[in-house]
Every structure is written in C-alpha cells, then in structure tokens.
Amino acid sequence: MSLRTPPLGGTHADRGAKLTEFGGWEMPVEFDSIRTEHTAVRESVGKFDVSHMGEIEVSGPDATALMDRLTTNDVTALEAGDAQYAAITDEDGVMLDDTVVYRLPEGSDAEYLFVPNAGHDAETHDRWVEYADRWDLDVTVENATESYGMIAVQGPEAIDLLGGLCDSPGSVSRFTVEPRSVAGVACLLARTGYTGEDGVELLFDAADSRAVWSALECQPCGLGARDTLRLEAGFLLSGQDFDPETNPRNPYEAGIGFAVDLGTAFVGRDALAAVAETGPEEELVGFRLAERGIARHGYEIRADGAPVGTVTSGTMSPTLGEAIGLGYVPVEFADPGTEIGVVVRSETKPAVVEELPFY
Amino acid sequence: MSFKIPDDCRYRETHEWARDEDGSVRIGITDFAQDELGDIVFVELPSVDERIEQGEEFGVIESIKAVSDLYAPLSGEVLAVNDDLVDAPELVNDDPFDDGWMLEIEPTDETDLEELLSPEEYEAQTV
Numbered sequence: 001m002s003l004r005t006p007p008l009g010g011t012h013a014d015r016g017a018k019l020t021e022f023g024g025w026e027m028p029v030e031f032d033s034i035r036t037e038h039t040a041v042r043e044s045v046g047k048f049d050v051s052h053m054g055e056i057e058v059s060g061p062d063a064t065a066l067m068d069r070l071t072t073n074d075v076t077a078l079e080a081g082d083a084q085y086a087a088i089t090d091e092d093g094v095m096l097d098d099t100v101v102y103r104l105p106e107g108s109d110a111e112y113l114f115v116p117n118a119g120h121d122a123e124t125h126d127r128w129v130e131y132a133d134r135w136d137l138d139v140t141v142e143n144a145t146e147s148y149g150m151i152a153v154q155g156p157e158a159i160d161l162l163g164g165l166c167d168s169p170g171s172v173s174r175f176t177v178e179p180r181s182v183a184g185v186a187c188l189l190a191r192t193g194y195t196g197e198d199g200v201e202l203l204f205d206a207a208d209s210r211a212v213w214s215a216l217e218c219q220p221c222g223l224g225a226r227d228t229l230r231l232e233a234g235f236l237l238s239g240q241d242f243d244p245e246t247n248p249r250n251p252y253e254a255g256i257g258f259a260v261d262l263g264t265a266f267v268g269r270d271a272l273a274a275v276a277e278t279g280p281e282e283e284l285v286g287f288r289l290a291e292r293g294i295a296r297h298g299y300e301i302r303a304d305g306a307p308v309g310t311v312t313s314g315t316m317s318p319t320l321g322e323a324i325g326l327g328y329v330p331v332e333f334a335d336p337g338t339e340i341g342v343v344v345r346s347e348t349k350p351a352v353v354e355e356l357p358f359y
Numbered sequence: 360m361s362f363k364i365p366d367d368c369r370y371r372e373t374h375e376w377a378r379d380e381d382g383s384v385r386i387g388i389t390d391f392a393q394d395e396l397g398d399i400v401f402v403e404l405p406s407v408d409e410r411i412e413q414g415e416e417f418g419v420i421e422s423i424k425a426v427s428d429l430y431a432p433l434s435g436e437v438l439a440v441n442d443d444l445v446d447a448p449e450l451v452n453d454d455p456f457d458d459g460w461m462l463e464i465e466p467t468d469e470t471d472l473e474e475l476l477s478p479e480e481y482e483a484q485t486v
Contacts, residue, residue, distance in 0.1 A: 018397075033452075034423045035398045224397070224424050292445075294401055294421050316400035316423055345403075345419065 006051035007149050007209035017222060023118025023239070025052035028222040037225035038318040041195055042359075045155035046221040049213065054121030055148040055203065056128065057110035062137035067112050070131055071101060072251060072268070074261040075112075078103040083175045083192055085259050088116070088124065089268030093250040093275060095242045097124065098259075100192055102177050110142070113188075113203070117238040121145040131267070149209035153216055154199035154229075162189075162200060165215055169200060183215030194226070196233025196359055228315050231324065234286055234356030240297060241284065241312040241326055253280040253328065255356065282309070283334040286358055288324050289342060290350040295325035300343040301351075303333045311342060317358060324358050325351075362390040364482050365456050369432070369475035372484060376456065377432040377472060380463070384472070386432060387460045388420065388451060391485045396422035399451045402444045404429075404461055409437050411464065413471055418461070420451070433471040435464035 003026040006012075013019065017028035028049065031037060040046040058067060068075040071086035078084055082103050088096045101114040116124040125143035132139050153162060162169035166180040169189060177190040188203040204212055227237065236242060236256065242249040250268075251260050252275050262273050289295060295314035300307050314325030325342070333340060336355040341348040368376040374392035378385045393399065401421040411417040411431040418429040441460050443450055451459035466472070476484065 029424070030397055033398050228423060292401060294426070296426060316421070318398075318423070 004052070006049055007206045008049050008051065008213055011210060011213060012049065012220075015220060017220070020223065022223055023052055023120070025118055027052050028220070030222045030224045031220040034222075034224040034228060035318045037219055037221035038228050040219035041155045041197055041221060041225065041229055042319055043156070044218070045153060045157040045161050045199070046219040046225070047213070047216045048152040048154065048221045048226055050150045050152050050201070050226075051148070051206070051209065052118040053150055054116040054118070054124060055144045055150070056114055056116065056121065056125055057142045057144050058112040058114070058128065058139055059110045060137075060139035062132075062139045063111045066128065066132055066135075066137050066139050066141075067101060067114070068264055069135070069266050070128060071099065071114075072260040072266055072272070073101070074264050075101060075103075076264070081105045081176050081178060083177055083190055085256075087251045087256060087259055088127075089251070089266070089272065090244065091268055091271065093268040093271035094244050094248040095251060095254060096120075096127075096244050097238050098236060098256070102188070102190060104188070105177065105179055108179070108188075113144075115150075120238070147206055148203050149206040149212065150201060150203050151209075151212055151216065152193050152195075152199065152201045153218070154193045154195040154197045156198060158197070158199035161216065161218055172200070183211055185212050187212065194233075194235055195229035196235070196357060197229075228318055231313050231315055231326065232317055232319055232357065232359035234326070234358060236284075237313060247312065249284075249328070250275055250280065252276060253282050253284060255284045279331065281330060282328045283331050284312070284326055284328050285334050286324065286326055286354045286356040287340060287342070287351040288320075288322055288354050288358070290352060293342075293344040293349045294323045295327075295342040295344065295349075295351070301327050301329055302341040302343060302348055303329065303338070308333055308340070319359050324354075329353075362394065362485060363456065364389070364478045364485075366478050368456065369472050369477065370481035371430060371432045371475060373430045375430055375432045377475060379469070379472060382465075382469070383438055383463050384433065384435065384466050384469075385460045386462045386464065387455055388429065389481075390455050393452045393455045393459070396420065396425060396427060398423045399448045402448050402451065402461065404440050404444070405437050407437050407440060411435060411437065411462070429461070432475055433464075433466050434468070435466040437462055438465050439463040
C-alpha cells in the first residue's frame, strides 16, 4: 500500500524534515530536534502540518441527529461556530476513535465538520453512511480529507503571530470556530489544539497549503514534538492509548468521561451507563519514574509485587526533564501518590502515579 | 546533509566507532547515528572491569523517540566509562566523537580493529 502524502510533503522534505509513516501517511516526525520544537511551543509558538487528520462533512436536515447518535457528547448543545471533543464508541461502549466535532459557522458549505484521527477517515465515513441508511436519516456525508489542508499553530504567542496575518484571531474563543482570511487564504480558524497550549487549528483548501504554511513564520514542528506535547498534557493518542482491536477501552477507563453525555441516545450509550453506575475497573493513569530510565509503550506495570497493567505511552518529558508515561491499572492503584513499578529491560523501576496533566 | 567521519576511527556497520589511543580503545556512536536517534536522553553502559564482546550488545541508548542497542566494535575489558553521560546524555548529540565517548577498553586483541570498516568504507555505507 502506498503512503498518502500531505499537500506540503515536498516542502517538508526540502526543509530537511525526517519523515515517518503514521496512520498510512508519510509525515514529518522532526524538523530540527524534538526538544527544540517542543520548547518553541511551550515558550513561544510552533506550527504543525496536521493534514493527515481526517475531515468529514455532514449536512442535511438530519445532520444533528446523526452526529448526536454516533458521538458520545451532546451535539444538540452546539450552536453554529462551536467545537466539542467526543469519543466514537461501538455498541459495547468501546472507543473506536476520538474526535473534535465542529458545528460550522453560518454560510459554510456543510453544517458539521468532524476530525477523526489519521487513517480513520474512510472507516468513519462508512460508519456514518451505514448508520444514516439504517436509521433512514436525510443527510449527506462526505469524506473531505483529501480536500482539506490543516495546520495547527500552537503556543503562548500563537495568537500574536496570527494577529499579523488575519483579523482579530484573539476574538475567537476556546472551542469555537470562525471564518478568517489568513494570509489571503479563506480558512476556518478554530481555537483548538492538542498540545496543552493556547493556539489555533486552521482548515483550508488543500491547494492553498503552501501559502498558509509559508506565511506562518515560526518553528516548524513534527509528530515527535506533537507526541511529547500531548503526552505532557495527558491527552490520548488513538491507536496507542486505546485501540478497539489491541486495547479496547471505554471513555471512563480512558479518563474522558467528561466527553460522554448519557442523556443523549448514542451508539454505546447503554453499555456506558452500566459502566458509569459501577465505575470502571481500570483507569488510565499518569506516572513519573523515580529512577533513571524511560517507560515505553508495551512495558509492564507492577504493583504489590505483581503485574497489574501495561504502559500505553511513555517518553522523557522535555519540559519536566523526567520520564513520564500513561498506562491502565486497576482502580485501587489509580490514586495519585500510589507507588507502582515499570519493568524496563527486566528491571522494575519505581514510579509514582501522578495527577494529569503533567504539564 | 554530510556527517563527520573522522579518519582516526574504525567503524561498525551498526554505527559505533572505535579509536586506538596508545593501546586502549575508546568507543562511541557516530555522528550519523546520533542524528538518526535525535535528542538522546539516556545511555546505559557497563561498569569498569566488565567485559564486552565484539558484535554483542554492550549497552542501550535512548532518544526521546527511540530505544537502540549498542554493539561492541571489539572485545575487551572496560577501563573507564564516560560518567558525564549520566547527567548530560546530550553530549552524544553535541560531540559524538569526543565529549560524547562512551567506553574506554583494554582490547583483548588489538588486531580486531582491522576487521572494522575504514572511514571510506563506512562513509560508503551511510550515503
């Protein structure tokens, strides 16, 4: 299978980026160094090409009903220009993906746009079409992933930077989206992101990618820094911190119960209502290693001398200078301050459960 | 991008270097290797007096994004370990052939060095 390339693929290669496969796309993993890029976002501003993220447009008289029934949050609460984080679950309440749902501003081509993770766009589109047919809903669902370019501009100086390229970006509130002309390109400017910093995500016609990217004069950042930033912020990585095949988890286990509204009738609702009643048996926790070493995906977590779980994400935190990670453990080991261990190359390193986010 | 490949070192295909220093031999990883790994954050090395065996793992190096085994370019007994790497593993990024050295060993057989790649052979491999 050949890799999908973002509209900016050639630009990144010319800039000397190291490339990697992610979700079926060939994407920049590192432009300069993960540490340099990470620090730019924490202290000033950086830009990420996130065109590998999916974009699915939903329109028609029943668009709200379909969105509400296939995502865990309350879509009926969204007004035009609002954004919302949600999970997509199956009948058993198992997370298939997580996503941000945008109810687009008045005058947009579509009513809803939502952003599944890289490589999930085709299956998610098919799921929407299949359920629309099953429920006989009057909607149009389009997989517009290839038509959109998407760039995230993140960091405490992101709004200042954009202020030189478009009108009043600071007037767009957190988790809302408004149209803006950025460097002369018609964009959707969303005050969202996945780094734990202030910033925006810009969506635009893929053909305009180069104009937007080159107008944003700041540190280019790759997926490596995106991963360390999201991990410090305690955000989930689909396919790694949860995966319907290899690590099936519900939103309560994954710590995103805030994105579930049991008052809505979505697929998986009844299964999740049962989990909510008793509480999950396991929870995703953050931990920090107390000795030198780095916890990595797949390493065993131990407590009271026995294996109790598995690391789903781990790295050396560039901001904290310490090894941090995420993993699922039984709830009795999930309280902050609990002493656990992580097996690094057959040696159990002491670690302490820590409240998320790390940063 | 071109990488430093000093003439006074011999090389392993797995990107370690070895340099004769009047009988003892220093060992580290190459400029190409440190660039591939990216920000190095942890190096695990044997202790003084331990033995390493040519072609076998002698330690582990971790960058933010990856874990890699280190392979011994030749056999011998460890005379010294670069303790600076404990608190400053980034020295391997900054200066892989000098301040970022890893081990100094007493080689079992110094002629083992000749089995390693010459700078020209190593360069041909990394192009």
